[in-house]
Amino acid sequence: MDGVEQTNESWRILIVEDDERLADLTREYLESNGLTVSLETHGGAAVERIRNEQPDLVVLDLMLPGEDGLSICRRVRPHYTGPIIMLTARTDDLDQVLGLEMGADDYIGKPVQPRVLLARIRAMLRRVETVPVASEGGNGEEPARLQFNDLIVDRAMREAWLSDDSIDLTSAEFDLLWLLASNAGRVLSREEIFTALRGIEYDGQDRSIDVRVSRIRPKIGDDPIHPRRIKTVRSKGYLFVKEA
Amino acid sequence: MDGVEQTNESWRILIVEDDERLADLTREYLESNGLTVSLETHGGAAVERIRNEQPDLVVLDLMLPGEDGLSICRRVRPHYTGPIIMLTARTDDLDQVLGLEMGADDYIGKPVQPRVLLARIRAMLRRVETVPVASEGGNGEEPARLQFNDLIVDRAMREAWLSDDSIDLTSAEFDLLWLLASNAGRVLSREEIFTALRGIEYDGQDRSIDVRVSRIRPKIGDDPIHPRRIKTVRSKGYLFVKEA
DNA sequence: GTGTGCTGTAACAGACACGTCACCGGGCAG
DNA sequence: CTGCCCGGTGACGTGTCTGTTACAGCACAC
Numbered sequence: 001m002d003g004v005e006q007t008n009e010s011w012r013i014l015i016v017e018d019d020e021r022l023a024d025l026t027r028e029y030l031e032s033n034g035l036t037v038s039l040e041t042h043g044g045a046a047v048e049r050i051r052n053e054q055p056d057l058v059v060l061d062l063m064l065p066g067e068d069g070l071s072i073c074r075r076v077r078p079h080y081t082g083p084i085i086m087l088t089a090r091t092d093d094l095d096q097v098l099g100l101e102m103g104a105d106d107y108i109g110k111p112v113q114p115r116v117l118l119a120r121i122r123a124m125l126r127r128v129e130t131v132p133v134a135s136e137g138g139n140g141e142e143p144a145r146l147q148f149n150d151l152i153v154d155r156a157m158r159e160a161w162l163s164d165d166s167i168d169l170t171s172a173e174f175d176l177l178w179l180l181a182s183n184a185g186r187v188l189s190r191e192e193i194f195t196a197l198r199g200i201e202y203d204g205q206d207r208s209i210d211v212r213v214s215r216i217r218p219k220i221g222d223d224p225i226h227p228r229r230i231k232t233v234r235s236k237g238y239l240f241v242k243e244a
Numbered sequence: 245m246d247g248v249e250q251t252n253e254s255w256r257i258l259i260v261e262d263d264e265r266l267a268d269l270t271r272e273y274l275e276s277n278g279l280t281v282s283l284e285t286h287g288g289a290a291v292e293r294i295r296n297e298q299p300d301l302v303v304l305d306l307m308l309p310g311e312d313g314l315s316i317c318r319r320v321r322p323h324y325t326g327p328i329i330m331l332t333a334r335t336d337d338l339d340q341v342l343g344l345e346m347g348a349d350d351y352i353g354k355p356v357q358p359r360v361l362l363a364r365i366r367a368m369l370r371r372v373e374t375v376p377v378a379s380e381g382g383n384g385e386e387p388a389r390l391q392f393n394d395l396i397v398d399r400a401m402r403e404a405w406l407s408d409d410s411i412d413l414t415s416a417e418f419d420l421l422w423l424l425a426s427n428a429g430r431v432l433s434r435e436e437i438f439t440a441l442r443g444i445e446y447d448g449q450d451r452s453i454d455v456r457v458s459r460i461r462p463k464i465g466d467d468p469i470h471p472r473r474i475k476t477v478r479s480k481g482y483l484f485v486k487e488a
Numbered sequence: 489g490t491g492t493g494c495t496g497t498a499a500c501a502g503a504c505a506c507g508t509c510a511c512c513g514g515g516c517a518g
Numbered sequence: 519c520t521g522c523c524c525g526g527t528g529a530c531g532t533g534t535c536t537g538t539t540a541c542a543g544c545a546c547a548c
Binding site: 171207211212234 | 523
């Protein structure tokens, strides 16, 4: 059960750090865990890049040659609302308070274990993902979590619960469950499901959706003969029922 | 899930901590800085209170008598989406990663300076505040649903109700019912019905439409001799009547 | 009344759609 | 490299649909 998956696209992280060797190692580790990382060693350029590229998250070293990290944070905040994680060798409490009040979202003392950094980045992205991205197409956004009686489906955590018990869903199973649940009350045809999940055309023969459904149903406590959640609509598709 | 309290109201913080003296001090400090704080010393009760009170933020001590903080976090997560800050004397990296992956948003090692805690709480609340309150915004959506007195036909769910009782229609039956109902008040010839439903030419002999109608009628409470909904127009076709 | 169509519908059987098992290939971690 | 897990494929069994057919009743014309 890994944490935040790259649901649609990989998250874009910008690391601002003058120690290139360290930065490279960090990038490698983060990228091997599904993040897209770019580096910036120079403070002044960082401000520009954050404004222009609008990364999903910024990791900002405080001790930079030239411009100070705090000042970068302050200058960038009016133009960037994403999360900023400050990284610093100084562990002074006052610095930390200052950094956080300056608009940082997290403040980690060096040295930091890569996995700890990753965990904190993920935690932050998870929190942030519930905020619909304003720069998107601007159509109706979907909520991050759905609840139907005792069944809860959480998109940010990619996890579901059935009366408080976590349901062990595979990635593909979760995707299908989410698709159905977020379209509750509407019959989804196999064509729709196919294009939404795989981006390819439905050939009219493929049974993989059916198999997935049959794998999901027992996990969410559904009886295939008398399903309460995922109803089969014969010769059309599947329907996630809204009401009990 | 009543989202985040908005701006001016004081934020409601719940501290789960068994050391009452420490907790009191912390509360005092936080309250003197404009937060509303309540305390909970017992782990089991904490789960209940978090679910019921839905505080804006939870500070959770990991080392509790009885239930472990991690387990509290896991149990509470399905019902609480607000931020959780974990507090612990153990500063092991692995614990930290575990805590974050368990759904915590921050993880602070003890001892923690009150003002650091305050700064982190504020940073977290600042981040959370931008989360829009569950936008229930449904406009525009065409319901694709027809109603004639006590008969309701819903295209999205491909289901129909007769005075609140779900009607058991097969796929082909539903298609025909929808076609007729969505053309209520107009006689549909067999030719039209055939091309609309099967996309093929009517050969002038086929009786399948008639059979379908005869199967639908009892289900929607129609008497074939004196039909109120689907009338036969002799040598023409069928008519779904608008008014009762 | 009688005849000629048209319609309602019971019964049937082939086709069809779906659930599910077993299998396999690929990916990823150890 | 090796084993496990995930996810798609093919096959099979089952239950349900749905068109066909046949026959009975009805409507209308004469």
